[in-house]
Amino acid sequence: MVNxxxxxxxxxxxxxxxxxxxxxxxxxxxxxxxxxxxxxxxIIVKPSAVYPQSSGLIIRKGFPKRRYAVVDWLSIQEMDKxxxxxxxxxxxxxxxxxxxxxxxxxxxxxxxxxxxxxTYNHKVVRVNDIHLLFVDHSLMVAHxxxxxxxxxxxxxxxxxxxxxxxxxxxxxxxxxxxxxITWKHIQPLSINPVSxxxxxxxxxxxFRNIPAADLGEIFLDLNMKDQIVLFKSLDISTKxxxxxNIDFKTQKxxxxxxxxxxxxxxxxxxxxxxxxxxxxxxxxxATHDILSLMESKQSKxxxxxxxxxxxxxxGLMTMEYMAFPKDTIVxxxxxxxxxxxxxxxxxxxxxxxxxxxxxxxxxxxxxxxLAESQAPIQNASFPKxxxxxxxxxxxxxxxxxxxxxxxxxxxxxxxxxxQGIITVDDILSQVISIAWRRLKxxxxxxxNL
Numbered sequence: 001m002v003n004x005x006x007x008x009x010x011x012x013x014x015x016x017x018x019x020x021x022x023x024x025x026x027x028x029x030x031x032x033x034x035x036x037x038x039x040x041x042x043i044i045v046k047p048s049a050v051y052p053q054s055s056g057l058i059i060r061k062g063f064p065k066r067r068y069a070v071v072d073w074l075s076i077q078e079m080d081k082x083x084x085x086x087x088x089x090x091x092x093x094x095x096x097x098x099x100x101x102x103x104x105x106x107x108x109x110x111x112x113x114x115x116x117x118x119t120y121n122h123k124v125v126r127v128n129d130i131h132l133l134f135v136d137h138s139l140m141v142a143h144x145x146x147x148x149x150x151x152x153x154x155x156x157x158x159x160x161x162x163x164x165x166x167x168x169x170x171x172x173x174x175x176x177x178x179x180x181i182t183w184k185h186i187q188p189l190s191i192n193p194v195s196x197x198x199x200x201x202x203x204x205x206x207f208r209n210i211p212a213a214d215l216g217e218i219f220l221d222l223n224m225k226d227q228i229v230l231f232k233s234l235d236i237s238t239k240x241x242x243x244x245n246i247d248f249k250t251q252k253x254x255x256x257x258x259x260x261x262x263x264x265x266x267x268x269x270x271x272x273x274x275x276x277x278x279x280x281x282x283x284x285x286a287t288h289d290i291l292s293l294m295e296s297k298q299s300k301x302x303x304x305x306x307x308x309x310x311x312x313x314x315g316l317m318t319m320e321y322m323a324f325p326k327d328t329i330v331x332x333x334x335x336x337x338x339x340x341x342x343x344x345x346x347x348x349x350x351x352x353x354x355x356x357x358x359x360x361x362x363x364x365x366x367x368x369x370l371a372e373s374q375a376p377i378q379n380a381s382f383p384k385x386x387x388x389x390x391x392x393x394x395x396x397x398x399x400x401x402x403x404x405x406x407x408x409x410x411x412x413x414x415x416x417x418x419q420g421i422i423t424v425d426d427i428l429s430q431v432i433s434i435a436w437r438r439l440k441x442x443x444x445x446x447x448n449l
Contacts (some may be wrong), residue, residue, distance in 0.1 A: 017133055017134050017135075018131060018132065018133055018134070018142065019081065019132050019134065019139075020129050020130065020131060020132070020145070020150075020153060021043070021107055021108075021112065021129060021130035021131075021132055022129045022130075022150075022153050022154035023081050023153075024040055024043070024079075024081070024084075024132075025040060025041075025108070025154075026039045026040060026041075027039060027040050027081070027082065027083055027084055028083050028084070029057070029059050029071075029083070029084045029085075029086065030083060030084070030085050030086065031085075031086050031088060031089055031090040031093075032077065032085075032086060032087050032088060032089060033089065033090075034085075035090050037059055037061065037069075037086070037090050037093060038059040038060055038061030038062075038067075038069070038095075039059065039060055039061065040057060040058075040059060040060075040084060041058045041059060041060035041068065041108065042057075042058040042106045042107060042108040042109060043056070043057060043058070043106060043107045043108070043139065044056035044057070044058065044070070044104050044105070044106050045105055045106070045107060045139075045141060046105075047105055050183070050184055051133075051140045051141055051142065051183050051184070052105065052140065052141045052183070053135075053138055053139070053140050053141075054073050054138050054139040054140070055072075055073050056070055056071060056072050056073050057070070057071045057073070057076070057084070058070055058071075058099055058106065059071060059093070059095075061095065065097075066097075066098075067095040067096060067097060068095060068096055068097075068098060068099035069093045069094060069095045069096070069099075070099065070101075071086065071088075071093060073138060075087055075088050076137075107130055107141070110188065111127055111130060111141075111144070111188060112127055112128075112129070112130065112154075113126065113127060113128075114126070114127055114188065115222060115223075115226055116144060116186050116187060116188050117186070117187040117218055117230070118181050118185055118186065119185050119186070119187055119206035119207065119209075119210060120181070120182075120185035121181075121185075122210050122211075122214040122215075122217075122218060123218065123221070124218055124221040124222055125144075125146045125181070126146065127144045127145070127146065128145050128146060128147060128148070128150035128151040128153075128154060129144075129145035129150035129151070129153055129154050130143075130144055130145065131143035131144070131145055131180055141183050142182070142183060143180035143181060143182055143183060144180070144181050144183065144186055145178070145179060145180055146179045146180075146181060147177075147178065147179035147180075148174075149161075149174060149178075150179070162175060185206070187206060187207070187230070207234060207238045208235075208237070208238060212241045212242075212244070212245050213245055215238070215241055215242050215245060216242060216245025216246050217245075219231075219242050219245075219246055219250075220246060220247075220250065224253060227250070227253075227254065228254065228257045231254060236265060236266070236269050237269065239266055239269070240266060240269040240270045243266055243270060243274075244270050244271070244274045248278065248281050251278060252281075252282075260289060260290065260293055261293065263290060264290060264293045264294050267279075267290065267294065267298075267302075268294065268295070268298060271318045271320050272298075272301055272302060272305060272318050272319045272320060272420075273305065273316060273317060273318035273319075273420075273426060274318075275302055276302055276305040276306055276315070277310075279291075279302060279306060280306055280310065287306070291303060301319050305317070305319070305420075308390065309391075311393070311394050311430070312390065312391050312392065312393065312394075313388045313389060313390055313391065313392040313393075313396075313397055313411045313422060314390035314391065314411065314419070314420075316394070316397070316422050316426050316427065316430060317411045317419065317420030317421060317422050317426075318420055318421060318422070318423065318426070319419075319420045320342070321349075321351060321408075321410075321418075321420060321421045322337065322340070322349070322350045322351065323350070323351040323352070323353050323357070323418055324336075324350065324351075324352060324353070324377055325352075325353060325354070325355065326352050326353070326354060326360060326361070326376060326377065326378040327376050327377075327378070328376065328377050329373070329374055329375065329376060329377070330368055330371045330372065330373050330374070330375055330376075330377055330379075330380060331373040331374060333350065333368060333377050334368060334369070334373075337350075337365075348364050348365050348407060348408075349362055349363070349364050349407070349408050349421070350362065350363050350364065350365075350368065350377070351385075351410055351418060351421075352377055352378055352381055353418055356417065357417050357418055358412075358415065358416045358417050358418070359385065359387055359410055359412050359416055359417075359418045360378075360385075361378060361381035361382065361385050362381060362382055362385040362410065363377065363380045363381045363382060367380045367381075367382075368380055385410070386400055386404055386406070386409065387409065387410040387411065387412045387416075388400060388409055388410075388411055388412075388422070389411070389412060389413070389414070390411060390412075390413055390419060392411075394427065394430050397409060397422055397427050398427050401422075401424060401427060406424070407423065407424045408421045408422065408423045408424065409421065409422050
């Protein structure tokens with residue numbers, strides 16, 4: 001019995017450490033002499049890598065003519081669900097007609113009702129309330145509440161709605177189930193109108209750990225304004241992963257808010273076939289401007305790819321592949337693979353060429369790992385390597401990949417010089433596109449009754 005009482009007391013104490021932001025909004029604020037100052041309008045927080053911490057209050061007074069004042073957090077004597085008491089005199093508080101400091105990060109303006117990215121569940125959600133934790137006389141943002149009940153609580157209808165729900169179902173999940181997401185899994189999308197940037201620096205690794213396809217879906221769930229804000233806040237590697245997983249219409253809308261050097265930076269960090277697919281859909285002048293700003297080697301590579309038909313092997317191939325001279329020792333190849341930075345996940349195949357870059361064989365990671373470390377790479381090659389030519393059709397490429405179960409197939413010219421590779425995802429997307437166009441041409445004839 002004693003242990004149960006102690007447990008209940010501990011649970012209640014823990015519960016009292018938390019408070020919802022909606023419970024504090026519009027609470028009266030008094031000075032040290034218990035004279036009314038105004039009501040709490042917003043809370044300023046300091047950005048943090050984990051949990052933002054309160055640094056000030058924004059107080060509002062007057063109606064219909066509103067006035068605002070900022071009070072440092074150290075000026076707070078006591079705060080609870082009923083009122084806020086300061087340790088300074090009201091005469092020291094200066095009110096202004098408006099408060100629009102864009103450099104501050106505040107809960108009401110920048111988080112409440114905003115779209116945020118839940119980096120743990122890989123989805124976009126809307127914040128209905130904010131769960132705060134009392135720590136050392138300050139508040140820390142612990143969770144965001146995305147539940148319907150959170151919205152009802154904030155609108156002030158929690159008591160009557162709870163009563164009605166209990167009336168019909170005392171065990172309703174609505175009354176007990178909380179939809180809280182810890183702040184460390186949240187990427188806010190609050191916008192600074194001046195810099196068009198996210199005001200909090202959430203660890204980029206949260207986005208790097210999200211699969212590329214999910215990252216693209218998250219991006220497409222946002223409105224255009226938030227897409228731009230999110231995109232500009234990310235590192236170039238994550239930008240590239242998003243860019244190749246969104247449709248051309250969204251890509252085009254996105255680059256309209258980027259300068260040419262930013263566009264070039266993205267195209268330099270995505271596979272050449274993806275860059276080609278994007279460039280060939282742009283007006284010729286725009287493509288020329290972008291290519292003229294790229295490094296000559298990369299520009300030449302993309303110009304070459306743009307010269308091929310989009311439904312040929314040359315138009316589908318990427319020039320990001322691994323090829324080594326036939327006499328290179330296995331240990332050296334493995335070391336170079338470890339050191340190399342890939343734009344996308346490598347295709348697991350390594351190609352073997354002669355002194356003129358002519359294709360003479362291929363191997364894969366598994367065969368290399370099992371091979372003698374000091375042996376030439378040619379000793380680890382497959383008995384036979386099949387390839388396609390630059391002008392081979394999509395149908396030919398798909399047939400060979402299916403027949404020999406290739407995840408990637410090399411592309412050569414008429415002299416058998418290795419030009420690039422086609423991966424299975426490239427050919428699959430092309431085949432699906434062709435099948436979809438054919439399906440749309442099929443006309444369903446009504447049955448004769």
